[in-house]
Amino acid sequence: MDHSKRKWALLSVLLLVTIYAFAGTEAQETAEAKSYGISDFFKLLGSLGLFLFGMKYMSEGIQKAAGSKLRQILRSVTSNRFFGIITGVFITTIIQSSSATTVMVVSFTNAGLFSLTESVSVIMGANVGTTVTGWIIALFGLKYSVAQIALPLLGLSFPLLFLGNDRVKNWAEFAIGFALLFFGLDELKHSVPDIEGNKEALAFISNWSDMGFLSILVFIGLGTILTIIIQSSSATMALTIIFLSEGWIGFPMAAAMVLGENIGTTITAQLASLMANLNAKRAAMAHTLFNVSGVIWMLILFWPFLHMVEWMVSGSFNFFCSTFNLTSLHDIPCGTDLGQVDLFNADKETLEKLGPIALALFHTTFNLINVVLLVWFVPLIVRIVSSLLKGQTGTGSDVLKYLDSGLMNTPELAVVEAQKEVLEFAKLTRKMYKANLIILYRDGSKKLKKAYKKVAEYEDECDEKEREMARYLAVLSSKNLSKATATKVRRIWSIINDLERIGDLNEKVMFNLSREGQTEFPSETLRNIKTMTDKLDNAFSMLLNVLDKEQETSYSVEEMQTLEKEVNELRDNLRNGFFIEIENGSISFQTGLLAVEIISNLEKIADHIYSINVEMVNGK
Numbered sequence: 001m002d003h004s005k006r007k008w009a010l011l012s013v014l015l016l017v018t019i020y021a022f023a024g025t026e027a028q029e030t031a032e033a034k035s036y037g038i039s040d041f042f043k044l045l046g047s048l049g050l051f052l053f054g055m056k057y058m059s060e061g062i063q064k065a066a067g068s069k070l071r072q073i074l075r076s077v078t079s080n081r082f083f084g085i086i087t088g089v090f091i092t093t094i095i096q097s098s099s100a101t102t103v104m105v106v107s108f109t110n111a112g113l114f115s116l117t118e119s120v121s122v123i124m125g126a127n128v129g130t131t132v133t134g135w136i137i138a139l140f141g142l143k144y145s146v147a148q149i150a151l152p153l154l155g156l157s158f159p160l161l162f163l164g165n166d167r168v169k170n171w172a173e174f175a176i177g178f179a180l181l182f183f184g185l186d187e188l189k190h191s192v193p194d195i196e197g198n199k200e201a202l203a204f205i206s207n208w209s210d211m212g213f214l215s216i217l218v219f220i221g222l223g224t225i226l227t228i229i230i231q232s233s234s235a236t237m238a239l240t241i242i243f244l245s246e247g248w249i250g251f252p253m254a255a256a257m258v259l260g261e262n263i264g265t266t267i268t269a270q271l272a273s274l275m276a277n278l279n280a281k282r283a284a285m286a287h288t289l290f291n292v293s294g295v296i297w298m299l300i301l302f303w304p305f306l307h308m309v310e311w312m313v314s315g316s317f318n319f320f321c322s323t324f325n326l327t328s329l330h331d332i333p334c335g336t337d338l339g340q341v342d343l344f345n346a347d348k349e350t351l352e353k354l355g356p357i358a359l360a361l362f363h364t365t366f367n368l369i370n371v372v373l374l375v376w377f378v379p380l381i382v383r384i385v386s387s388l389l390k391g392q393t394g395t396g397s398d399v400l401k402y403l404d405s406g407l408m409n410t411p412e413l414a415v416v417e418a419q420k421e422v423l424e425f426a427k428l429t430r431k432m433y434k435a436n437l438i439i440l441y442r443d444g445s446k447k448l449k450k451a452y453k454k455v456a457e458y459e460d461e462c463d464e465k466e467r468e469m470a471r472y473l474a475v476l477s478s479k480n481l482s483k484a485t486a487t488k489v490r491r492i493w494s495i496i497n498d499l500e501r502i503g504d505l506n507e508k509v510m511f512n513l514s515r516e517g518q519t520e521f522p523s524e525t526l527r528n529i530k531t532m533t534d535k536l537d538n539a540f541s542m543l544l545n546v547l548d549k550e551q552e553t554s555y556s557v558e559e560m561q562t563l564e565k566e567v568n569e570l571r572d573n574l575r576n577g578f579f580i581e582i583e584n585g586s587i588s589f590q591t592g593l594l595a596v597e598i599i600s601n602l603e604k605i606a607d608h609i610y611s612i613n614v615e616m617v618n619g620k
Contacts, residue, residue: 043187046187047184047187048184048230048235048239049184050180050183050184050187053177053180053184054176054177054178054179054180054183054184056177057173057174057176057177057180060173060177060480061170061171061172061173061174061175061176061177081117081118081120081121081375081378082121082375083121084118084120084121084122084124084125085121085122085124085125085128085371085375086125087122087125088101088105088121088122088123088124088125088126088127088128088129089125089126089128089129090125090129091122091125091126091129092125092126092128092129092130092132093129093132098126098127098129098130098233098234098265101122101123101126101129102123102126102265102266102269102284102287105119105122105123105126105269105283106119106269106273106280106283106284109279109280109282109283114283115279116279116282116283116286116382116385116386117378117379117382119279119283119286120283120286120287120290120378120381120382121375121378123269123283123286123287123290124290124371124374124375124378125371127262127290127291127367127370127371128364128367128368128371130233130234130265130367131360131363131364131367133234133237133238134234134237134241134356134359134360134363134364135360135364137237137238137241137356137360150179150180150183151179151183153175153176153178153179154176154179154180156175157172157175157176157179158172158176160172161173161176166482166483166484169482170482215252215253215256216252216253216256216299216302217256218256219249219253219254219256219257219260220256220257220259220260220263220295221260222257222260223236223240223256223257223258223259223260223261223263223264224260224261224263224264225260225264226239226257226260226261226264227260227261227263227264227265227267228264228267233261233262233264233265236257236261236264237258237261237363240254240257240258240261240359241254241355241356241359241360243257244355244356244359245355245356251306251355251358251359252302252303252306254355254359255302255306255309255359255362256302258359258362258363258366259295259298259299259366260295262291262294262295262366262367263288263291263292263295265291266284266287266288266291266292269283269284269287269288270284270285270287270288273285278389281389282382282385282386282389285385285388285389286381286382286385289381289384289385290370290374290381293370293374294366294367294370294374297370297373298366298370305362305366306362308365309358309361309362309365310358312361312365313354313357313358313361399461399464399465399468400421400465400468400469400472401420401421401424402417402418402420402421402424403417403418403421403468403469403472414476415476415481415485415488415489415492418469418472418473418476418489418492419488419492419547421465421469422469422492422495422496422499422547423544423547423548425462425465425466425469425496425499426499426540426543426544426547426612427544428458428461428462428465428503429458429462429499429502429503429506430540430543430544431454431458432454432455432458432459432462432503432506432507433502433506433536433540433605435451435454435455435458435510436451436455436506436509436510436513437533438451439451439452439455439510439513439514440509440513440521440526440529440533440598441526452510452514455506455507455510456507456510458503458506459503459504459506459507462499462500462502462503462504463500463503465496465500466496466497466499466500466503469492469496470493470496473489473492473493473496476489477489491615491616494615495612495615495616498608498609498611498612499608499612501608502605502608502609505601505602505604505605505608506605508601509598509601509602512594512597512598512601513598521587521591521595522586522587522591524586525578525581525587525591525595528574528577528578528595529574529595529598529599531570531574532567532570532571532574532599532602532603533602535563535566535567535570535606536567536602536605536606536609538563539563539567539605539606539609539610540609542555542559542560542563542609542613543609543612543613546612546613546616546617547612547616555613555617556617557614557617557618560610560613560614560617561610561614563606563610564606564607564610567603567606568603570603571599571600571602571603574595574596574599575596575599575600578592578595578596578599579592579596
């Protein structure tokens with residue numbers, strides 16, 4: 001979807017939200033007395049959709065506003081596993097999606113940016129970072145009428161999307177997504193059925209809650225399935241908090257659902273690793289192993305752990321009251337003795353006030369302890385997944401080293417990796433050119449035979465790389481990209497076309513050199529051709545320098561223009577010289593025309609290199 005269509009789609013959503021907010025208030029108040037019907041169920045689905053839309057919009061906005069910085073932070077991870085955990089916490093807190101973080105980790109592992117050990121530590125941190133969403137919902141999402149805050153925020157942010165400043169537009173998208181997320185959450189809260197008025201419809205949930213330890217396993221499975229379907233542990237966490245606060249389920253079953261969400265969220269990384277290399281698959285497997293291991297030890301200590309959380313809720317209540325000098329917290333007067341509060345058998349009113357905080361505290365405490373326990377076993381986890389997934393490491397694609405479908409979840413970062421893929425493409429064309437030089441200068445019979453084979457293989461690889469990258473860029477172009485990033489995508493598309501043409505011209509040079517009946521060039525002719533190949537060597541060195549994003553470009557446009565002019569003049573001089581040699585009989589007509597054609601193709605290669613160099617330097 002292009003940017004203008006996306007704006008109109010967003011405008012439609014905002015209009016529907018506004019109309020519903022102002023026209024549906026009275027209907028909402030009377031709806032509680034009615035039985036729960038099909039229209040209420042669709043309202044529940046719509047509220048969930050609005051929540052997910054807001055989360056996606058918020059995540060894309062922050063990625064576009066700070067996409068390159070996120071990549072720099074991720075790449076700063078070293079072999080220090082503790083720094084990797086901090087990085088995972090920080091990134092997930094920013095983009096509010098552990099799935100996006102783990103997909104980035106899997107993709108970067110596939111690209112060779114992360115070792116398997118580094119990827120496991122970042123994934124551990126992502127598990128802690130994702131608990132922030134639960135705290136936001138618990139502290140703000142259910143107590144206040146966020147619709148009253150969300151609508152003014154939407155009204156202020158939407159006009160900013162039409163400004164020319166990309167940075168302002170990106171932050172406006174973040175603000176709109178934030179508002180829609182909490183508006184959807186508010187509607188979710190009012191869309192779930194009232195258990196008091198629909199006891200028979202919800203009797204099956206009560207039955208599930210009375211099966212002892214089996215009930216815990218059932219609700220773990222429910223949390224897992226919901227997260228797999230919704231593809232967002234944050235959305236499932238929001239539903240769980242609402243179910244708990246509305247009295248659908250008790251605190252133990254809600255905690256079990258959170259454990260299931262921890263398992264379900266690993267599916268996203270598994271899907272992202274399907275077409276990736278072996279190390280990326282191992283990183284995704286390590287994520288699953290880490291989360292499942294945490295659930296297993298938690299099941300052993302489940303009831304004592306919940307009692308500890310219950311005790312912590314009482315302590316944290318008094319702590320917040322005294323620290324911030326509050327008179328009440330969540331409608332509970334400060335100074336109230338919560339020591340007797342029983343979250344296991346609490347009534348609906350108590351669960352509504354304290355349930356969300358207790359669940360968020362359970363989620364955070366569990367993930368923190370899980371990290372503290374298992375961080376020392378990272379090498380063991382690496383060995384286990386390496387033994388479970390055996391084979392030789394390599395790229396998921398035969399031709400693409402850095403790009404995989406998982407990066408589509410973070411398009412701003414995908415563009416950066418696409419630029420690295422372009423550099424690999426350029427290196428491939430240079431290897432093809434070097435193989436042609438072996439053929440040209442007859443550098444040993446064994447090397448010669450190998451060089452012919454290599455040029456043919458490199459040409460096939462060039463064609464396939466161009467097709468795969470073009471297909472990838474076509475999908476990437478349909479994503480919600482900032483204007484600057486969309487420009488980069490178009491530039492990359494143009495560059496890979498030039499590189500593919502360089503590959504074709506290299507193949508033409510090889511065919512010229514392998515013509516039937518072709519004799520070796522005289523030494524003087526070879527010396528003349530070498531003046532051109534020396535210039536082309538310089539052009540290729542310039543190309544790789546310009547495409548390497550890790551170092552500053554040491555060439556100016558003027559230097560590029562000078563080299564291009566020298567190549568053109570050299571082509572004209574050599575071509576005229578070869579025609580004179582043909583007329584003088586110094587070389588045969590066939591050899592002279594062959595030399596002219598080779599020089600012409602080499603000059604065309606230099607033209608495409610110049611086109612790429614200038615486009616890259618002007619685009620920086």
